[in-house]
Amino acid sequence: PFDILVVGGGPAGASAAIYAARKGLRTGIAAERFGGQVKDTLGIENFITVRYTEGPKLAANLEEHVKEYPIDVMKLQRGRRLEKKELIEIELENGAVLKSKAVILSTGARWRNIGVPGEAEFKNKGVAYCPHCDGPVFKGKPVAVIGGGNSGIEAAIDLAGIVEHVTVLEFLPELKADVVLQQRLYSLPNVTVLKNVQTKEITGTDKVNGLSYIDRSTGDVHHLKLQGVFILIGLIPNTDWLDGTVERNRFGEIIVDSRGATNVPGVFAAGDCTNTPYKQIIIAMGSGANAALGAFDYLIRN
Numbered sequence: 391p392f393d394i395l396v397v398g399g400g401p402a403g404a405s406a407a408i409y410a411a412r413k414g415l416r417t418g419i420a421a422e423r424f425g426g427q428v429k430d431t432l433g434i435e436n437f438i439t440v441r442y443t444e445g446p447k448l449a450a451n452l453e454e455h456v457k458e459y460p461i462d463v464m465k466l467q468r469g470r471r472l473e474k475k476e477l478i479e480i481e482l483e484n485g486a487v488l489k490s491k492a493v494i495l496s497t498g499a500r501w502r503n504i505g506v507p508g509e510a511e512f513k514n515k516g517v518a519y520c521p522h523c524d525g526p527v528f529k530g531k532p533v534a535v536i537g538g539g540n541s542g543i544e545a546a547i548d549l550a551g552i553v554e555h556v557t558v559l560e561f562l563p564e565l566k567a568d569v570v571l572q573q574r575l576y577s578l579p580n581v582t583v584l585k586n587v588q589t590k591e592i593t594g595t596d597k598v599n600g601l602s603y604i605d606r607s608t609g610d611v612h613h614l615k616l617q618g619v620f621i622l623i624g625l626i627p628n629t630d631w632l633d634g635t636v637e638r639n640r641f642g643e644i645i646v647d648s649r650g651a652t653n654v655p656g657v658f659a660a661g662d663c664t665n666t667p668y669k670q671i672i673i674a675m676g677s678g679a680n681a682a683l684g685a686f687d688y689l690i691r692n
């Protein structure tokens with residue numbers, strides 16, 4: 391069996407595996423897609439000490455760093471069940487069962503897609519999901535934010551300080567965000583809020599040049615000229631497979647304490663799959679290190 395088995399190979403998992411291996415622990419990492427969300431990212435400018443890198447390059451660097459250590463890397467392996475017996479067992483999609491004294495879950499999350507024409511085509515070419523990551527790219531330009539929940543309105547407030555103008559589009563007749571956020575939003579001079587509208591298409595040529603939406607009260611179609619579209623309609627943690635085992639909150643995020651421990655002894659979690667409030671590469675890496683040290687502490691006491 392492993393001492394520490396990491397499930398998930400994004401920034402959190404890679405960091406956890408390296409920290410575990412550096413303690414001399416028998417470490418494995420099983421990941422469906424090594425590199426995680428980073429693989430889908432183009433420019434990265436907020437990974438401190440690296441002024442600019444690109445997702446595929448950072449993903450390759452993660453893997454290279456992991457391979458510096460005697461870590462058993464199991465790629466294209468998806469966990470489908472966790473069971474706590476004497477050891478912790480992780481059953482993979484292919485039926486194999488991996489056993490470990492401690493487990494670190496780092497299965498990440500995915501942005502909910504809106505599924506309209508142009509979204510996939512213009513991803514990284516004007517379509518964005520993360521205001522902290524891509525906001526500065528749109529400095530002085532007109533953008534839209536799709537989604538009137540807390541994350542959408544927070545993004546709109548954030549972007550309004552950087553970009554020329556923000557148009558918020560909400561499908562429902564009312565914004566769902568907290569009232570304080572709405573008040574802050576409405577106090578800003580360069581924000582327009584469109585409610586009861588449905589995004590029909592994100593338009594562009596080689597990159598985004600606008601968006602068409604349907605006014606749901608009249609059925610009329612309108613077009614906005616834009617250079618960026620931020621889609622903020624939810625982040626879904628990859629944790630369905632843990633149903634009934636590890637405690638999660640109402641968003642499906644794994645609940646962890648300050649050492650990354652879950653409610654199941656020996657099971658730790660890190661990164662975007664947890665209830666950490668902010669989801670970023672540098673934060674995921676820090677939490678992977680934290681969970682590995684938490685797991686190490688657990689192992690030396692048990």
Ligand code: FAD
Nearest residue numbers: 398399400401402422423426427469498523661662670671
């Ligand atoms: P992930 O990166 O999601 O990795 C999860 C890992 O778990 C993957 O290997 C996945 O295949 C695997 N997995 C999932 N389910 C299972 C399972 N059941 N069994 C086994 N393996 C599984 N952050 C920044 O800091 N700066 C940026 O510029 C930036 N830009 C972004 C741009 C885009 C388009 C996106 C989508 C995200 C961006 N982010 C950015 C956010 C950042 O990528 C994430 O916060 C970070 O990758 C989270 O790391 P993680 O390891 O927790 O999860």
